[in-house]
Amino acid sequence: MKKCSRRDVFKLAGAGSLALLLPTLTRMQAGQxxxxxxxxxxxxxxxxxxxxxxxxxxxxxxxxxYAEGQICANCQLAQGDMSADWMGCSIFPGKLVAGPGWCNAWVQRQG
Ligand code: SF4
Incomplete structure (x- = not known):
C-alpha cells in the first residue's frame, strides 16, 4: 500500500479548495x-x-x-446579465435591481 506523502496531502487539499471555489469562480466569470x-x-x-x-x-x-431611456439594464453600474429581469448593481451590493428600474446614480453603459 502506498504511503500518502505531504505533497499528496497538499494536492488533495488544493483540489478540494478548487472544488469549493468553482461555483464562486464561475459566477464571477459570468459577471454575476x-x-x-x-x-x-x-x-x-x-x-x-x-x-x-x-x-x-x-x-x-x-x-x-432622469431622462427617458435610462434604465438599470443600460446603466454602467449594473452587473450580470443585462437581459435578465433582475441584476446586480455596484451601488447596492447584495441586492437585485429590476432591469427597467432606475435610480439617480444612473450612468450610460459603455459598449
Ligand atoms: S439601481 Fe441605479 S446605479 Fe444601479 S443599475 Fe439601476 S440605475 Fe444603475
Missing part, C-alpha cells in the same frame, strides 16, 4: 453579483437615490437627472 434579494425601494439606501423598480414610477420633479 452576489445578490439574491430584490432591493426594497422603501429601504433608506434606495430612497436616498430615488430607486424604483420601473422607470415609469420616477418622480421627475424630484429627480431631474
Amino acid at each position: 453579483a452576489w445578490a439574491d434579494e430584490k432591493l426594497d425601494p422603501e429601504s433608506p439606501q434606495a430612497k436616498a437615490l430615488g430607486y424604483v423598480h420601473h422607470y415609469s414610477e420616477v418622480d421627475a420633479e424630484r429627480w431631474p437627472r
